Amino acid sequence: SPSLDLAALYESNTFPRDPNLSSEDARILRRTLEKREFSLVSENDVLKSYDYIIAGGGLAGLVLASRLSEDSSRSVLVLEAGMSGDEVKDRVDPPAGAFYTSIVGSDYDWKHPIEPQPMLNNRAGTWPRGKILGGSTAMNAMYLVRPSQIEVDAWQQLLESSQDPDVLTGASRWNWNTLFAAMKKSENFTAPAEDAWEVGGRFPYDASTHGSGGPMSLSYPRVMFSIVGNWTGALDAVGVPPQEHPNGGITMGSFISPSSINPTNLTRSYSRPAYIDSLPPRSNLHILSEATVTKVGFSDKVRSDGNEVIAHSVEFAKDAQSTRFVVGVDREVILAGGPLGSPKVLMHSGVGPKDVLDQIGVDVVNDLPGVGQHLQDHLTAGIVWESRVETAGDVRAAGADFSRSAEFLSFINDAVAFINSSLLFSGNEGVYQQEIQGMLENGTQTVPSPSSEVVEGYKAVYNLTASTFWEGSAQIEMLMSVISAGQISIQSAIQHPYSRGRVYINSTNPFDPIVIDPQYFTHPADRVIMRQGVKLVRQVGTALGDLLGPETTPGPGVATDAEIDEWLTNGGANTQYHPASSCSMLPRKWGGVVDSSLKVYGLANVRVVDSSVYPYEFAAHLASATFGLAEEGAVVVRESAFEVPSQAKLDDKDLGAQGTNGASGLKSGAVSVLVAVGVSVVLAW
Numbered sequence: 264s265p266s267l268d269l270a271a272l273y274e275s276n277t278f279p280r281d282p283n284l285s286s287e288d289a290r291i292l293r294r295t296l297e298k299r300e301f302s303l304v305s306e307n308d309v310l311k312s313y314d315y316i317i318a319g320g321g322l323a324g325l326v327l328a329s330r331l332s333e334d335s336s337r338s339v340l341v342l343e344a345g346m347s348g349d350e351v352k353d354r355v356d357p358p359a360g361a362f363y364t365s366i367v368g369s370d371y372d373w374k375h376p377i378e379p380q381p382m383l384n385n386r387a388g389t390w391p392r393g394k395i396l397g398g399s400t401a402m403n404a405m406y407l408v409r410p411s412q413i414e415v416d417a418w419q420q421l422l423e424s425s426q427d428p429d430v431l432t433g434a435s436r437w438n439w440n441t442l443f444a445a446m447k448k449s450e451n452f453t454a455p456a457e458d459a460w461e462v463g464g465r466f467p468y469d470a471s472t473h474g475s476g477g478p479m480s481l482s483y484p485r486v487m488f489s490i491v492g493n494w495t496g497a498l499d500a501v502g503v504p505p506q507e508h509p510n511g512g513i514t515m516g517s518f519i520s521p522s523s524i525n526p527t528n529l530t531r532s533y534s535r536p537a538y539i540d541s542l543p544p545r546s547n548l549h550i551l552s553e554a555t556v557t558k559v560g561f562s563d564k565v566r567s568d569g570n571e572v573i574a575h576s577v578e579f580a581k582d583a584q585s586t587r588f589v590v591g592v593d594r595e596v597i598l599a600g601g602p603l604g605s606p607k608v609l610m611h612s613g614v615g616p617k618d619v620l621d622q623i624g625v626d627v628v629n630d631l632p633g634v635g636q637h638l639q640d641h642l643t644a645g646i647v648w649e650s651r652v653e654t655a656g657d658v659r660a661a662g663a664d665f666s667r668s669a670e671f672l673s674f675i676n677d678a679v680a681f682i683n684s685s686l687l688f689s690g691n692e693g694v695y696q697q698e699i700q701g702m703l704e705n706g707t708q709t710v711p712s713p714s715s716e717v718v719e720g721y722k723a724v725y726n727l728t729a730s731t732f733w734e735g736s737a738q739i740e741m742l743m744s745v746i747s748a749g750q751i752s753i754q755s756a757i758q759h760p761y762s763r764g765r766v767y768i769n770s771t772n773p774f775d776p777i778v779i780d781p782q783y784f785t786h787p788a789d790r791v792i793m794r795q796g797v798k799l800v801r802q803v804g805t806a807l808g809d810l811l812g813p814e815t816t817p818g819p820g821v822a823t824d825a826e827i828d829e830w831l832t833n834g835g836a837n838t839q840y841h842p843a844s845s846c847s848m849l850p851r852k853w854g855g856v857v858d859s860s861l862k863v864y865g866l867a868n869v870r871v872v873d874s875s876v877y878p879y880e881f882a883a884h885l886a887s888a889t890f891g892l893a894e895e896g897a898v899v900v901r902e903s904a905f906e907v908p909s910q911a912k913l914d915d916k917d918l919g920a921q922g923t924n925g926a927s928g929l930k931s932g933a934v935s936v937l938v939a940v941g942v943s944v945v946l947a948w
């Protein structure tokens with residue numbers, strides 16, 4: 264029997280860092296404890312109902328799980344479609360796992376196919392997304408950059424400009440001050456190590472713009488490469504000044520971004536280790552992996568005081584062949600499946616555009632044309648040169664012991680620049696702006712929805728993008744990559760696209776893939792902005808001087824506008840992995856899906872809390888903002904007193920396993936046990 268004092272370990276909250284945990288006994292114990300502490304349960308452990316059911320254990324889902332279960336009187340269930348990820352910890356944990364051991368393309372990746380894109384020569388391809396506890400934060404590139412104050416404040420202004428009561432109340436939550444505080448709440452910042460910082464050219468950072476003591480670690484790689492130190496100087500030479508206070512509200516300029524690295528053990532800090540593994544045991548939190556939410560169930564007996572439909576249950580299954588289970592909800596369902604998962608669950612539940620649902624015979628519970636619409640993504644294109652200086656890729660290729668050390672593996676790309684229209688079009692930005700403003704009607708014709716409401720929302724965001732964001736926010740992000748042997752690349756990524764796509768379902772089987780049509784480059788302005796970014800990237804390459812050799816991709820033969828366009832079309836332009844806005848927080852009359860309290864229109868107790876609710880793309884990678892959004896979302900949920908009335912609840916006989924191939928896996932009578940003894944009692948696991 265193990266000699267460790269479990270109670271003391273629990274109380275001191277030192278697990279799993281206790282040095283005694285090195286013996287075999289302790290290892291086994293640790294695994295057992297990990298399962299308990301981590302609240303990971305099996306189907307048989309799931310109770311018949313929970314206060315909160317969170318669909319999706321990704322970035323936002325695990326933040327919510329952690330924050331909502333702080334209240335021990337509330338029970339929380341997370342249903343995550345992917346595996347727990349314990350088996351691939353070695354591939355996820357090292358920071359450079361983002362590149363060298365990445366789970367992109369593995370069984371932990373949704374590998375969502377996208378529709379052929381006519382403006383990209385019918386190229387299709389896939390969008391990677393994390394299918395694992397931690398979601399896309401378990402596979403992302405670990406940049407932690409914030410949107411700018413102008414963009415976030417515009418969110419509140421946009422909602423208020425609509426004068427719509429659904430978004431007026433609560434609009435004041437969605438501004439820079441609130442999101443900045445929420446993003447900081449999620450963070451624990453550590454400055455770069457002196458020697459690495461020296462190699463990186465003593466780049467500026469501002470600890471006061473970061474949080475301390477929050478769950479998510481952010482810091483810098485333990486090693487740097489000298490060309491990183493040349494980055495801000497090269498950008499300065501082409502007119503893009505260094506940014507001394509990145510992440511403080513003004514992103515314009517060039518800087519070295521912090522990354523989601525835990526500096527104490529040089530591992531990836533993502534939503535699972537940050538928000539879940541670090542928790543003391545919580546008997547009121549259950550997390551079930553390999554559980555795809557197939558639909559939300561609604562009461563047909565009774566509606567809320569506001570005449571809204573009440574969700575009484577969530578259905579889930581391991582895969583298409585497995586038993587479907589139904590678990591009851593006592594307070595709220597929170598969708599956190601990300602910009603593809605959340606609209607999909609809504610549509611399979613009968614909440615979405617009527618034309619889409621009618622076409623495949625899904626009963627319409629709530630005709631909401633905006634579900635799956637307003638989809639935006641960042642497109643990126645990279646210029647590649649031969650390198651004349653050592654890169655991380657060279658060290659890796661040489662294969663010395665150092666290349667396997669935690670220090671080396673903590674290296675992550677981090678040199679970025681955010682560039683607005685005046686820097687991009689140097690003097691001609693007004694001309695381009697006028698042209699784009701005059702193309703609003705062309706844009707509306709490409710909106711992939713028959714709904715005038717969705718078109719109105721497109722117009723509102725378009726006008727904002729072509730005015731406030733044109734000069735005040737970045738049009739292009741540049742990123743330098745030194746992870747390949749013998750080469751250096753610099754990407755140019757469009758940040759505020761005018762093209763709009765959509766996601767929708769074309770089958771009643773929730774295990775069939777969602778249809779994704781990003782409609783890249785359907786608005787011509789996007790191509791012009793991107794082309795301009797490519798030209799500026801080449802100027803940066805020139806400014807880096809003899810650190811770079813000849814350009815290899817696309818090569819000097821691609822020089823004129825027409826040639827650059829052709830290259831972008833035929834292979835140059837690809838996703839930067841930032842889809843957003845498919846369940847936009849906008850007024851219903853603008854094709855919105857959630858109101859300013861993140862609640863789905865027409866539903867009394869279903870919210871969406873993830874990167875699908877942004878009304879427009881930010882000029883930023885989305886993780887930092889989404890940590891803040893989820894922190895704030897948890898506050899919103901906890902403020903609500905809504906309880907599912909007893910007349911709306913599913914009968915006991917309806918809960919549990921559905922279908923023919925299995926007995927109920929859900930814990931019989933567990934609900935009454937909870938009521939009788941309170942949730943502080945440790946359940947039999």
Ligand SMILES: Cc1cc2nc3c(=O)[nH]c(=O)nc-3n(C[C@H](O)[C@H](O)[C@H](O)COP(=O)(O)OP(=O)(O)OC[C@H]3O[C@@H](n4cnc5c(N)ncnc54)[C@H](O)[C@@H]3O)c2cc1C
Nearest residue numbers: 319321322323344398399404405406556601604874884886
């Ligand atoms: C390859 C890649 C690189 C990236 N690089 C960066 C970067 O460097 N910096 C940055 O800031 N951002 C980056 N991002 C983006 C960032 O990681 C995402 O924007 C962020 O994780 C979105 O959070 P989310 O909670 O909305 O979704 P996710 O984190 O994707 O979580 C959604 C979760 O829901 C689950 N799910 C979906 N449907 C269901 C269902 N029906 N039932 C149950 N579970 C379901 C999924 O499996 C997943 O775990 C990158 C993304 C990718 C894919």
